[in-house]
Amino acid sequence: MNRSVITADISLLLVAFVWGTTFVLVQNAIAFLEPFSFNGVRFFMAAILLGGWLVINKKEQLKQLDKKLLVSGVIMGLFLFIGYAFQTIGLLYTTSSKAGFITGLSVVLVPVFSFMLLKMKPGFNAIIGVSIATAGLYLLTMTDKVSLNIGDAYVLICAVGFALHIIFTGKYSSKYPALLLTVIQVGTVAFLSVIFAFFTENWQQAFQAEVIFRTNVLTALIVTSLFATALAFFAQTAFQKYTTPTRVALIFAMEPVFAAAAGFMWANESLSFSALTGCLLIFAGMIFSEIPAKKTSFIFKKKAAS
Template sequence: MKKQWIADASLLAVTFIWGATFVVVQNAISFLEPLSFNAVRFWIAGICLLIWLLLFQRSSLQHFNRSLLYAGFWMGLWLFSGYALQTIGLLYTTSSKAGFITGLSVVLVPLFSFFFLKQKPTANAVFGSIIAAFGLYFLTMERAELSINQGDVFVFFCAVSFAMHIIITGKYSAHYPTLLLTIMQIFTVAVMCSIGAFLFEDAPNMWNGAILAKRQVWTALLITSLFATAAAFLIQTNFQKYTTAARVALIFAMEPVFAAVTAYIGAGERLSVSSIIGCIGILCGMIVSEIPIFSWFSKRTLTQGNPRT
């Protein structure tokens, strides 16, 4: 139980990092296109972790094999798919709708856990996920149209990809060395983002000194590569083995909450009543998932039904 609480707290810290860097990334991609930005970000993160491996954990290389390569590739594939599909979807839909649809992975993860891992989610996890989904709606969908377009479809499959990334990480993280698995995952994303940038963006800008020298770009790359990528995915890969996929999805649902709060504090953005209700809803979803309300209710019912107890 103690390891689970430590894992949940560590993953919540990762979610805070992702949410807090949202504004920084938004500023950077106004100069460097999304796939190009992520390519550079993941290359830097992967190289930093590789240097750390060679300097301090070279003995881990004896565990490198085809199975680990396969596991890291699949984790990276789903992670890249999430980023790429979200980027494509944002060309055709609004940021608010994309944020809500992406957040629906909080509902998809318990469902996928049941179908692919045969893990039956607890009633608390299901109820907490539903509450969090409603919270996401209030946080992201204020004044947004309810119609569906092709961008929404792309973003929905982005949510599927992020949900599958959580599922796959939970499956493999307990069987392979954390650092090696994280490095393989990150380099997979770096390679795929680079290919995507060459196909769909002005890829040479990735190494354009004038663009990279802009303060908004190099600070965003430094912060996201070291903290939001290298450290974040290392922590997720290491700690997810101690908790459930459904709990991870609920914790990650806090990302737009942290993004909204940091935007309010750092950028002076206004938090509407709907946004505040949404933040509270997501927080309540997390709390409900942690408190065994249904277990207490069942025990109380059994106790009342048995006079000898």
């Protein structure tokens, strides 16, 4: 495994860590500022930060802006928005545990879409790793009844959105400048979130000082816009070209593990034996996918021979 792949994997794992550990912050914030309004402000702030960085330090990238690059960034932003939007809608009808599991099914959908859209056949290690991680997701999140409802269908659309975002990030990240591509996709999510907030929420709250400057809301907006949005999506766009979409999905499957750990440490949430086992399985699935294929094939051949 070369240095670029190792750097990419570590960077993407840090992204999953940031997303997981900021989940509690977001939960606390959207109790006062509705989800689409929160995401509209969050992604708009991130777009301003990245756009300022682009204009000040990477102005030469603007010369590469054309219709193809713009469309590519909008496509990535559209699928990212679909992920966030349908997860939010689904949570109105289903439980957070089922939503967490179904969202995590993007780890299964990514190799399927990679094969269908990019003709990338997942390796043996990736298939085993995905299977182990999926079992872990089930144990970590599915603590209540398994009966299905309309909310679960919405969250499944969310999983498709996140999976396709990973796929198209892999497709476009090697063709265009990462910062410019990130500004466009983040700006797209901000624009669509504002539109949905205008039609479905009390969007005026975003302009009320007693709401926006509330400690929970302001802290969450600052932390998520800088770390969980601007830096996180720039890192994904910059580093995903060095690895495969399936590996990215497995790394991102660690997000609920980090979220569970953060909830345990900062929100006094308990972790059952089932949840702990699930965390270990997700981690094991990610590690298994990183083992060189030659080593695992040698191990299986040796066992078969014995």
